[in-house]
Amino acid sequence: xxxxxxxxxxxxxxxxxxxxxxxxxxxxxxxxxxxxxxxxxxxxxxxxxxxxxxxxxxxxxxxxxxxxxxxxxxxxxxxxxxxxxxxxxxxxxxxxxxxxxxxxxxxxxxx
Amino acid sequence: xxxxxxxxxxxxxxxxxxxxxxxxxxxxxxxxxxxxxxxxxxxxxxxxxxxxxxxxxxxxxxxxxxxxxxxxxxxxxxxxxxxxxxxxxxxxxxxxxxxxxxxxxxxxxxxx
Numbered sequence: 001x002x003x004x005x006x007x008x009x010x011x012x013x014x015x016x017x018x019x020x021x022x023x024x025x026x027x028x029x030x031x032x033x034x035x036x037x038x039x040x041x042x043x044x045x046x047x048x049x050x051x052x053x054x055x056x057x058x059x060x061x062x063x064x065x066x067x068x069x070x071x072x073x074x075x076x077x078x079x080x081x082x083x084x085x086x087x088x089x090x091x092x093x094x095x096x097x098x099x100x101x102x103x104x105x106x107x108x109x110x111x
Numbered sequence: 112x113x114x115x116x117x118x119x120x121x122x123x124x125x126x127x128x129x130x131x132x133x134x135x136x137x138x139x140x141x142x143x144x145x146x147x148x149x150x151x152x153x154x155x156x157x158x159x160x161x162x163x164x165x166x167x168x169x170x171x172x173x174x175x176x177x178x179x180x181x182x183x184x185x186x187x188x189x190x191x192x193x194x195x196x197x198x199x200x201x202x203x204x205x206x207x208x209x210x211x212x213x214x215x216x217x218x219x220x221x222x223x
């Protein structure tokens with residue numbers, strides 16, 4: 001199966017700062033998703049981004065599929081952005097195939 | 112939409128007991144996934160169904176684990192007998208096609 005590497009593993013920010021999280025894949029992935037796991041454990045899908053760039057408020061993501069990486073940008077961070085950010089890639093060509101997760105980036109935003 | 116619904120939210124049981132976790136996917140979604148999250152192994156896929164049919168159960172740790180999806184709106188994950196190393200958070204997720212996966216709130220399982 002594919003390997004998913006996320007960096008950095010931990011990140012501490014002051015409120016208002018910007019940050020970039022990175023996700024590298026060992027092989028081609030058909031689809032890529034970013035998730036945020038809040039301190040209560042809930043996993044929220046942020047982006048479904050197999051390629052290109054998407055933006056949602058203060059968050060944006062870019063996937064360069066040919067180079068097997070994706071970036072998540074957080075601008076003007078807030079304390080509510082704290083939690084663990086996971087990227088995950090799907091293998092296979094048919095619907096509903098396997099989703100392999102990285103180990104996550106633990107983000108702490110201090111007031 | 113109510114989102115993916117899981118029950119129970121918390122389960123504490125003793126080693127050797129049977130545990131049944133339940134999931135109701137989002138209406139209209141045709142794929143359902145069971146994941147397990149632990150500190151040691153992170154998030155790992157256990158099994159997934161497409162149109163109620165199990166497609167890949169290679170992540171199921173051993174024969175003590177079984178999963179069923181009798182219809183499009185219900186799935187169960189059963190552990191029999193349970194062991195302390197099964198303690199984890201179990202997530203159910205659903206999606207339609209290759210799209211965004213939506214996760215339920217998870218079931219926190221503690222096996223004593």
